Amino acid sequence: MELRTEKLTYEYDPGTSYAKKAIEDVDLVIRENEFIGLIGHTGSGKSTLIQHLNGLLKATSGRVLWNGKDIFGDGFDRKEFRGHVGLVFQYPEYQLFETDVLKDVCFGPKNLGLSEAEATARAKEALSLAGIDEKLYKASPFELSGGQKRRVAIAGVLAMKPDILILDEPTAGLDPKGRDEILDSISLIRSETKKTVILVSHSMDDVAQYVNRVIVINKGHIEFDGEPREIFSHIEELEEMGLSAPAISYILRDLKEAGFPIEGNALTVEEARDMILGIFRRGHV
Numbered sequence: 001m002e003l004r005t006e007k008l009t010y011e012y013d014p015g016t017s018y019a020k021k022a023i024e025d026v027d028l029v030i031r032e033n034e035f036i037g038l039i040g041h042t043g044s045g046k047s048t049l050i051q052h053l054n055g056l057l058k059a060t061s062g063r064v065l066w067n068g069k070d071i072f073g074d075g076f077d078r079k080e081f082r083g084h085v086g087l088v089f090q091y092p093e094y095q096l097f098e099t100d101v102l103k104d105v106c107f108g109p110k111n112l113g114l115s116e117a118e119a120t121a122r123a124k125e126a127l128s129l130a131g132i133d134e135k136l137y138k139a140s141p142f143e144l145s146g147g148q149k150r151r152v153a154i155a156g157v158l159a160m161k162p163d164i165l166i167l168d169e170p171t172a173g174l175d176p177k178g179r180d181e182i183l184d185s186i187s188l189i190r191s192e193t194k195k196t197v198i199l200v201s202h203s204m205d206d207v208a209q210y211v212n213r214v215i216v217i218n219k220g221h222i223e224f225d226g227e228p229r230e231i232f233s234h235i236e237e238l239e240e241m242g243l244s245a246p247a248i249s250y251i252l253r254d255l256k257e258a259g260f261p262i263e264g265n266a267l268t269v270e271e272a273r274d275m276i277l278g279i280f281r282r283g284h285v
Contacts, residue, residue, distance in 0.1 A: 028222065045221075059072075091173065132152060
């Protein structure tokens with residue numbers, strides 16, 4: 001499985017005075033079993049990019065390739081392709097519509113032509129992965145909490161069994177409890193299914209804690225693409241793009257500037273704790 005973009009460019013309102021390139025010359029390769037954090041300032045091109053990744057938008061120029069085939073090439077089945085690349089939009093709970101939770105999650109598999117029994121089995125598996133208790137299967141989706149609605153919507157895409165799951169700001173607008181529930185569900189989905197997950201997020205701390213690859217997009221271009229520890233060492237460059245590093249990176253930077261022999265970078269509080277305790281144990285302070 002490989003999803004690739006080549007010189008991907010998309011221009012809004014081409015040929016008018018309002019023409020604007022949202023993304024330009026984006027080369028990207030997404031492979032199996034990756035957990036990717038896609039970050040960028042508002043208006044950087046994140047949403048435009050992910051809508052190309054499952055064919056919702058057609059590039060002004062350049063190509064999107066699925067296993068080497070142009071998704072807008074002659075004879076390519078884009079409906080079948082979208083079953084491989086699932087996209088969960090921001091505030092997906094607004095798309096819930098069925099009378100109960102289980103029926104809502106069954107909708108996608110049924111559209112694939114699966115039987116009632118097959119669709120139900122997929123829906124139950126997806127709801128379990130999304131952390132929805134069985135006692136809620138017959139509840140109206142509109143009676144659920146914000147976090148529960150969001151997880152049901154994610155289950156609806158999971159039930160299609162995509163190879164790649166793209167989540168656009170999945171914690172937006174949620175309280176801390178709902179946010180933690182969503183992130184725990186995404187982590188479980190990753191560990192249980194080994195799917196490639198692309199997490200679009202403004203929270204650098206969440207990205208640092210969960211993903212193994214970070215892609216930074218700025219003004220329609222890929223600025224950085226690499227491991228979180230390396231990407232978040234570029235604090236000044238990220239700030240120039242209107243972004244930030246995880247909070248712990250600033251604490252370590254301040255300690256280093258204060259004379260502590262800090263080497264490298266930490267992504268979590270636990271890593272930073274061990275790093276600082278190690279300095280004390282070695283008697284360097």
